[in-house]
Amino acid sequence: MAEIQTLDDRKQLLAQAQSANIFQVAQQLGLKALGSNMYEWEGHQSIWLNPRKNRFNWFAENLWGRAY
Numbered sequence: 001m002a003e004i005q006t007l008d009d010r011k012q013l014l015a016q017a018q019s020a021n022i023f024q025v026a027q028q029l030g031l032k033a034l035g036s037n038m039y040e041w042e043g044h045q046s047i048w049l050n051p052r053k054n055r056f057n058w059f060a061e062n063l064w065g066r067a068y
Contacts, residue, residue: 020067022054 004010026049031039039047046059057064 017067020054022049022051022056022067025067026056 034040048057055066
């Protein structure tokens, strides 16, 4: 991970995170596809990815958000 030293470094890192594809992030985290938008992570089958909004919902944990 890049070291953040300046405000410009932070802005650049945030821009990279915001442009991350939710499916690529899921794959890097080891999530396994169960369907077109449903993924499983360590036995939890309630993670839903929304490619249009680039967001996730993890219903069992009451968590939602973006790829970053």
